[in-house]
Amino acid sequence: MSTLLSREFVRHLKASRAQAWEALADTARYNESVGLPKHDIREEPQPDGSVRFYATAKIGFLTLNWEDIPQEWSTGNWFRHRRLFLKGPLKQLNVHVRFEDGPNGEGCTVHYRTDIEPRNLIGRILAHNVIFPVNERNFILIANRIEEWAKEQIETPYPTEPMELDEAHSKRLESVLTRLNVSHYGHGLGRRLANWLLSAQEVDLMHIRPLRLARQWEVDERHVIELCLQAVKDGLLESRWDLLCPRCKGAKISESSLDALPQGAHCPSCNVSYDRDFARNVELTFQPAASIRKVVHGEFCLFGPMSTPHVRLQVRIAPGESESVETALAPGSYRIRTLEPGPERILDVSGGDFPSIAVDEEDIASETNGAADAAIMLKNSCQRPRVVIVEARDWAEDALTAHRVTTMQAFRHLFAEDVLRGGDEVGIAHITLMFTDLSGSTALYEKIGDAPAYGLVREHFDFLSRIVREHDGGVVKTIGDAVMASFAEPENGLRATLDIRNHVLEFNQQHPATPIGLKLGLHTGPCIAVTLNGRLDYFGSTVNMAARLQGEAGAGEIVISEAIASDPAAAEVLKSHWLEQDRRAIRGFKDPVTFRRLPPEDTAHKPT
Template sequence: MSDVEALFAALRQAADAETAECIEAVVARGADRDLNRINVLAFAGGHRLDEERTIAAFLHAARLGIFDMTWNVLCPGCGGVLDTGASLKGVVHDVYHCGLCAAGYEPTLDEMVEVTFTVNPRVRRIAAHDPDLLPPLEYYRQMFFSSGVDLPDDLEEKFAPIQLEMIELAPGEKAFVSLQLPSKFVIIFDAVTHAAQFIDVQGEPTSERQSLSMVITRSHVLSETITLRPGLLRLALENHTDRRVVPNVCVAGDELHDLLGRRRPFLTAKRLLTNQSFRDIFRTDTLDVDQRLKITSLTFLFTDLRGSTALYERVGDIAAFDLVRSHFRVLNEIVAAETGAVVKTIGDAVMASFPTPDRAVAAALRMRQAMLRLNAEHGADDLLLKIGIHEGSCLAVNLNDRQDYFGQTVNIASRVQGLADPNVIMTTEAVVHDSRVSDMLRERSVQSVSRMAELQGIGREVRIFALS
């Protein structure tokens, strides 16, 4: 058995067998492009696989060394990759600037950081392992644009009416290009350094030759928009970097916007951080201790057992421990099944995170039924579960050498749980007003009763809803 065969044998043992076999087939026979910065959600959809099992399989494959996992900071405007790293520790700037969009963005983990997978060169070497050798337009496709931009297979044909010129420049090279400027807005952009120059072409056409020089450097400082007239332009381009650059001159009109506006779902950092398989496989080394990364929307679920101290007194340490351990096992299974992750346990309490409110409510409803079932099997109402849920913004942080969350959303979720009665799910307006949650509660005939309540340490009254 070869080393690669041994890796895939291990993957089939660790992950869903069907998904592992599909991954192995693509690695063996897929096109090079298909193995660079793989969009896991698109992979699952294209091969009719379960998304959660596919995510887990790719995570196991990354752990085994079949794939390299990359975390890419994206421009929410054009979908370009502004920065990339092997972990979230590489997201270190307060603001990321996009030269193509001439805008700066504060990074959030919801839609601005994607996680992709590229086959390791020891498993199979592909063209993208030597990006400076990729054809220019293929460099744009595979290296600049994110996996969430759904570029067509015939990109060269679609881009031709937009493109005025595409140039390759070796390190230190200088080139002169002559081209006709149309009466439109034109962008000179290099996907390697993200250097950009905007040209507003307007006025009467001129027969005189116009000249423009652009020096491409690593700093890629955005120049002010210049105004030129329609007609002949002599463009001088200089590469002052140590890499090949691939500047292109294109028309920034509806055709370009339509081409880049084709989007598809991708695996966000937020979704991965709330994935139980990720937390199990990559338990540490996710964030630096000083990092504070913003998530604009995350849902937290807290549980606790009422009267657990009395339970130990009543049934004895061994029986109580086994019962509580069974409760933890069931809760962990439910959280993972509803695309969530257990952040931590504190005594008999659980803190879990979910990407959306409806997944948290679905988990809570299943938890309540599971506790009733365990109590029936045990023959006593010993497992009295209190559940609280809240959704909002938060910070992803590193606490006690593990990935955790901080902020008022977490505090409110914890306080709401403290107000819950046994077998009652307590939520906030942010949760029950979510359209997916409303539909779920209506379909399942779950009743809600609201009231205003003061939450300790919050400083204001909050409307809470009891789901029964």
């Protein structure tokens, strides 16, 4: 009978507990940094709806096969991981890492424990002479780096040596950077991107997310998004559309073009099927071009805490059992679910009010106890083990959704051909649309002649496109002298219309003999995205309403819908502006429509 062997390493760090957690709980990055190989995962759905995960990896000439038990953790407190080997000298290997505040509240203490169950004598020798010493060496190495990182002596606890390119690849890279730097979308960031691609860990490069990169670099999100889009065109990056599972947020289907993405998919990890939603689960990510740096397929770690940082708690509970788990949920909205297919529940947590959660086959119940205990009681009333998950609902903060990127001017300029299949359509829950039109353009052509008038119209198109782009929007199309533009957020659309109107005033000061009058309409709501005339276009009542509101505007006026005026972020912008409420019958709509006008004489503030 085999005996469980254990070895615990304890390290007192001057780094904060949050810093130690961020580094050590990033298990994929940890494993890559200490030289562990990637492994392939095979998912096997079970009759009860759960999924078992089997991994294969090669270390030299040795092939390892094991069942990977999904990690468990309580954010900031502990995580644990089990591997059950199918053959070889070991039966199982478990790692349990626990975090505590340091003495007198300074720094933290980390307990790193490894448990090994050998299958035979060779396994015992391997555990004592190889695995324990190597684990201790790796833990000390990373702990030392965490201390340096906390002191800002290094940029990351997982530094890497930049790849060195041969002469041919170096010349190719320089050629790419030359094109990138002279483009409209490089923003002087081309060299920084190239250096990062050559020095980053592979775990960073498997799914490059521009919003996360912008936050790390402390630069404008739009600049990094545009940089990545242009880098695809210039051959530095490759793009792919990921269809994310709404439960685990994993990319279960990835395609290089939008028209290849199916309308739905099945997630073998969660054993559920789901539909495509542009605004929620279709994400644009990037990888280095293979000619610059090849990224090998595989996983460094399955379900690591920092791989899914929105998951605050993930704990396996045996059938009929309960467990009190130390945690500290910040006030906010959370989703309670299980790793296996089953019910879900949305839970709003206020400060110091932690619930008890009971899971059965049909429902998830929660009960607040009113106590300010930093613990949560989990109960499994099912006849099978369940992995209970508590996740914050802010998972999409780093996701560049298809909804957002396809509304941007750079995407429409660079990827006009990346559209939906003919006959395919996508429902978009929320989009903001702006329509503009020149007032009196016919009289302008008659007054100054076709060529000069057309020149003014083109100039007005140019500044409209520039301002729309600056506010993360994109021009969908021009219709005569009119423009249709799209934005992911109402606030962006509103700020764009205000900037456009202000620019028209400046434009008219520069052209006093030929002033122009611009009418603007803005509305937000659901619509349908389709491909029309080879480009992504929008249809539905939201589009019609935005166009009709523009028709209600006079020269120099902005007409906005009640949906725009009631949006919290847009309402904050409107506080300093004078609005007139109006209500009229509008063609194509059964009932009279209430809307707001920003009169032309109101250029900035309410009248005093």
